[in-house]
Amino acid sequence: MTTRWMDSPIGGLRIHASAGLITAIDFGAGKPRRTRSSDPLLDRAEQQLSEYFAGERTTFDLPLASEGSEFQKKVWAELQRIPYGETASYGDIARRLGYEPVISRAVGAANGANPIPILVPCHRVIGADGSLTGYAGGLERKKTLLDLEVPGLF
Structure with missing residues (x-):
């Protein structure tokens, strides 16, 4: 390593x-x-x-590998489908994966366990009411990342 x-x-x-x-x-x-x-x-x-x-890149093309459960890997793959400058709720992610929104807490747990933040954009997941919610790096970092992508979003 x-x-x-x-x-x-x-x-x-x-x-x-x-x-x-x-x-x-x-x-x-x-x-x-x-x-x-x-x-x-x-x-x-x-x-x-x-x-x-620097605001010059909106996607990454790096080879990634992370250890996790099958469910976590599904969530992390879905996170990579959230476009730069857009957000999704935990319930949105659950629905996109074919689950009922009630599974959103499990999505949140998988999101929080993401070992490759930024490259796998877990910062783009927000609360159903549009609020900033938990982030392993802290809410201030999450806000900074989202404001980088969409100035004034939060």
Whole structure:
């Protein structure tokens, strides 16, 4: 496994890769103590994230892999279908997956367990009433990401 730290408008991010796939992004990562190692995949990930934060990129084309249950993987795949600048509720995601909206809490739990935030845009999921709701990185980060995509949205 290799990792790369990068600074961003939402704080430090640590990007993890293994076997040619991005496996995780951690929020609030401190600056590294070692020098940067060269890794073409992490170089691409850092470049694409930098472009996203600069408002120059709306999609990512990085190979992703994450460990999770079959249900979590279905939710994470659906999150990737939410277009840049748009939002969906937990109930919307449940319906899109063929479930009744009552399963929205399970969707929320899967959303919160997403190991690759930003690239798998869990920040685009909001409450049914249009409010900001939980985010593993904190609501301030979620608001910043959504405002980056649609200024003044929140």
